[in-house]
Amino acid sequence: MMVLTRVPIDLAPLVEEVAAARRGGIATFIGLVRNHHEGREVVSLDYSAYEPMAEAVCAEIVAEAEERWPVKVAVRHRLGALAIGDAAVAIAAAGDHREEAFAACRYAIEELKRRVPIWKRERYADGTEGWVEGQGVGSREEERGVPQ
């Protein structure tokens, strides 16, 4: 299954993808477009990606989670123009027990934000636009800590 999609993300197919008769718990996370960011009113945004690398890194993260815990994980990330309230990312992790489902779901979203080459350009209510520099590797907050 491709991770990147330009159509609205529906959680149900992800849940189905990971569910199985012996699995007792499914943890999911949905990241939605918020109407505010650092005190500014956001009206819409655009996600873009280095697509082949983003697919590869997401597959890597899923494989890592599935190796670390007895789980099955599915990930989707939307690209293109999104409105407030649209799902930007969705993750589902199913395990025999809830502990591993929660742990794997959390791992996947944290690693996705840190490692997957996706960028976000926000449009604000005042007509301006700006690139969001998130918490990923290479972000300004981390610049001092990253080895050259």
Add this chain to the structure above:
Amino acid sequence: MMVLTRVPIDLAPLVEEVAAARRGGIATFIGLVRNHHEGREVVSLDYSAYEPMAEAVCAEIVAEAEERWPVKVAVRHRLGALAIGDAAVAIAAAGDHREEAFAACRYAIEELKRRVPIWKRERYADGTEGWVEGQGVGSREEERGVPQ
């Protein structure tokens, strides 16, 4: 919204119930009927509840989570006959950020299992049936620790 339901649980209405334009993250948990329990093959099960108290305790847990974190939480628990793979419980927690969404979702499922008066009778592949004595307060594992 009532927590207890005798019809299949759909996650989508719970997600809608907690979503709002200023909320950026929704964590959910779905507990499914597993085909095995303590080494025995399960074919179906029945959930029953002390219904008015179960509703009251779930409302209390939701209120506790919403007081502890800046989140909105929704809970459903199914009663009656369930088949393998059916959702027994679903929880959705929406927050500005994923940390509080995950924390509130986890809190709600842990407290629900511990405090809500619901019981489960399993039917096994060998034709026998049995009450499942879970991890809730009053379970055998906790008997020694509970004050008289």
Add this chain to the structure above:
Amino acid sequence: MTGPKAQHAPIRVLLFARYAELLGTNVLEVHLSPGATVGDVLDRVREFPGGDAIGGSTLVALNHRQVGRGAPVGSGDEVAILPPLAGG
């Protein structure tokens, strides 16, 4: 003013799951003297056939709230005896 009836206030006791099965009913009515507690209700229910299976640490609710053994009960109260929970 206080006749024999007032000394034997009827208290509704609900049984669930394994306990309902063991005692063969979902509901009992017990009569206790004024000043009786949840602990007294439990003792009385344990005298019913099958009631000895109710464990010492069993969870009890009084009018939908968990309470300890010392909680006072009176006429019209609903006491629920809850086997180990297994929701979720």
Add this chain to the structure above:
Amino acid sequence: MTGPKAQHAPIRVLLFARYAELLGTNVLEVHLSPGATVGDVLDRVREFPGGDAIGGSTLVALNHRQVGRGAPVGSGDEVAILPPLAGG
């Protein structure tokens, strides 16, 4: 055996988001001597107009994998210069 052309292997450089905007393009081609590294590619790209905005700690990928500055690059390689990530 090694002519002047081999000494100037073309390397495809992809730019994204803020960097694509600053340099006015999504893709550049740079020519480097054999033995060149990712660090050399970055130094060359910084010489383009707008390229000085590329920070010292910028994440770089070589053929879809994150690599350090010392990774060797050659003809046919795809180097991507990644502004701070903001997925999720």
